[in-house]
Amino acid sequence: MTGLDCLVMPLWNARKGGGAAHPLALSKVELAVLLRLIEALFSPGWTLEDGSVIPAGLLAGRTGKGPATDGLGLLLMVLNTRASGWLLLCGGSVRSKEGRGAATLARLLGCSPSGARKVLARLTEAGVVARGREATETRMRGRGRVMLLPVARAYGRVLAPVEASSGPETIVSQRPDGAVGDHAPDQGAAVLGISGLCGAEAVERAGDGERPDGAELHADHACVATPVVPPQLSCGFSGEVRGGEGRRPERACVREGQSADAAAASSPPVAEVGPLRGERPKESPVDERDGQRAGGAGAGGRQKPVGWDKAQRQRRVGLPADLRVRVALGPVAGLWERLSGWQQDQVEAAAQAELTRLAGMLMRPDLAPQLLADRFTDRLEETGGEALVDRPYPWLTRRGLVQRQACSDRRCDDGIRLDTGGECENCYNVVHIRRARRAKIAAEVDRQLPGLTIGERRQVLEERLREQAAIEAENFVCRREQARAEQARRDAARAAAQERTECERQAAAAADAVHQALPCEDCGQGKTAGLCEACGYRRRTEALIVEAGLVAATWVAALNDPGDVAGLTADVRASLEADIERARRQFLELMEPGEPDTDPALRASAFAFNALQTVEQALPEYRSSALGQLGRTEEAEAEARRA
Incomplete structure (x- = not known):
């Protein structure tokens, strides 16, 4: 079942226009793994319809202060934890009060080390984090380490005591607690923002980002075996131009006890030719660095996303x-x-x-x-x-491109009108209304509780202002819901009206199509909507002939004698038919010989229209004659005198 169907816009934008190098351009498998990880950490747990149970996450029962911060910190630490369960710690100098684990979590969360120390303490109390220090041969305080117990259990690691030593072979880049270095949140966050979940073999070769107490005070460098930071995401740490394999500068005495073959095998590739060896380089160090990094990445380094080089160019x-x-x-x-x-x-x-x-x-x-x-x-x-x-x-x-509206006016930006450049009047009205409301509530407090001190009065006033703001917010939500319901009702009515109009149009079109397919009632010609053009002209001509006969009979024939009326009507018909025949002969004289025989239907329509015009021209004369004769009768003259 689908419990929630939503569109996550950052993922959508990254997939559509972000390119393959975008951090959120996740494949379906990667996104499923991420969601499964979040479910294992924070899900409240539920039972499906088939009876299967989704267990609750590690922090499902976390309540009280800062559960969201603890959940975010746990997620970030899991993403920056190796398969062995040890958290990748940051380099640089840290305060002994907080420790390197708290400093690492502070960089991940973007908060202060003291706040991160509290979060780390709550996670330790919850049983998902174990902290301790590594034992040293001199029995002095060793490296501080942080283990994510769920990650270690998920990989089937045998959890040794936290204080146990991991062996000198795992120490690659260490740093004392009090060493001087850079603890900038931006650089650390950029480095630690990359997932640290890698293979087991790479984890065994990689070490924590610290140093023993006797090490030199130098900036932190990438691991030799498995680079944690891709070359393209370099933040400009010292030593990054010394080759593409992530080696740090070593002391002059570091290889004194090695054999010649071992020293030659472990020497960096740029040690053979360079300005410090007395030779002039054939190409710039930047080109050498780019070429070496490209070769290192192709050989055994971290694979670059498809399209990354193109995006960089x-x-x-x-x-x-x-x-x-x-x-x-x-x-x-x-x-x-x-x-x-x-x-x-x-x-x-x-x-x-x-x-x-x-x-x-x-x-x-x-x-x-x-x-x-x-x-x-x-x-x-x-x-x-x-x-x-x-x-x-x-x-x-x-921040820079976003318009910040201080009121409901869409032209407002930080209280300034975009179209005029002046102050927003609506913002002034809002401020005036808020001040008036505050003054009114303050007056009510003074009238109802006159004996309060200044602190108590301020507290009561703030409580009532919060209550008023909550009421206004609730009213705003109600009005918005009502507006949405009304808009939905109007949209539904508009859609129903459009559907009804479309149905009526389709019904009328179907009826018109059926009507157009009917044959002529008089001549039987098909697809004439029941009456062809020629027959229509004939019907109108017949009606006008009958009307002309009746008009003539009104002043000539005896209206109470049907025979007299019928005889006069026949005379008028004969006269009009003679006029129609003359008009027909004239029409034939004007046409070319043989032209009427080309299209019989067109010829019949032309003759019928010519007859109709002839009768229409004769009918006004019959009407005027009838009116003139009727106007000279005794009844008409008597009526005129009375009028």
Whole structure:
């Protein structure tokens, strides 16, 4: 059964226009696995109709303070956990009070380390996270580690005590707790945002992102065996231009105890030729780095998504060629240069759509680019400048390009009218109404509770304001539901009327088709709607001849003698038929010899129409003669005198 049928717009947009490199361009299998993971973590559990039971998730019974934050933190940690169950910890210096596990979770959640430490403590109390330190040979404090117990159980790992040592072979890139390094949330979040679920063999070779207490204070580097960060997502850490295999710079004495063959086998490929070895490079280090990275990725590195290189080549340094978009994006040119090729295409399309929308509501559509540029300028002033924008793409699409309506007027943007550039009157009215409501409630509080202190009065006032806001919100929801119901009723009535009209039209068309197929009643010609053109002219001619005979009989014949009336009518008919015959001969004289015989139906119709015109021209004379004779009778003269 379908419990909910909805369209998730980020997934839809990523699949339709995001390209294969988009993080949300998930296949059906990947999305099913992600939803199954979320179900295993947070689902409340339910029973299907066939009797099968979906068990509740790990945090299904989590209540109290911060269940949503705990769920999000658990999901992010699971996505950044190796198959062995150990969480990939961040590098850099951290506070000893919070620890490296809390610092890693803080980067994932985008919160403070102290807040992440509380979340980690609640997850530990819930039994899904285990924390501890690795034992060292010197019995000093070793590396702090965080294990996700559900992941370890899912992979069938034998859960050893958390304090047990994992062996020196797994230590690849370690760091002391107090080492000096970069703990920037943006870089750490970008690195740790990649899923850490990899194969078991790669996990055994990879280690935590820490260092022993005696290690040098240097920035963190990628693992030698399995790169965690793809080369194309590099954030500019030190040492990244030293080859495509992710090696970090080593000390001069690190290979003194190795044999010559081992040292030659483990030396980086750029150690043979380079400016530091005395030779002049044949090509730029950037080209060498790109080539080595491409080779490393093809050999055993992480596979790149289809179309990623094409998206990277499409990156443009300058603004788009469209003049309107160039003017609009002028204030954020620095952010534009920091976008990838795909992100630039998305921002350009969004800017064009916003310009089209603004042009539709402005009296002068040519002012839309400058209006959007002013909006970008105001948003940058609120942020504090381009230097404080950590993620340009979300800032441009979710803050810079978005119109913020302070009221119900669609032309309002932060209290300013888009069409006039002045203050929004509707916003002023809203503020005035809110102030008046607050003053009215304050007066009621003073009148009903006169003995309150300042703090108590403020508390009571805030409670009543919240109650009033809740009532207004409920009324707004009711009005909106009523409007939706009324709109649905109107749509249903309109659809029913359209359906009824369509049915009537179809019935009339069917009846007309049946009527058009009837033969002529007089001559029997088919498909004439019951009467052909010639027979129709003949019927009208016969009716006019009868009318002309009766008009003539009104002043000539005795109206009480039917025989006299019939004789006069016959005389009028004979006279009109003689006129019709003369008109017919004249018509034949005007036509070419043999032309009437080409189409018999057309000839009969022409003769009938000619007879009709002849009778129509003679009928007014009979009427005028009858009126003249009747006007000279004694009855008419007596009536005129009385009038």
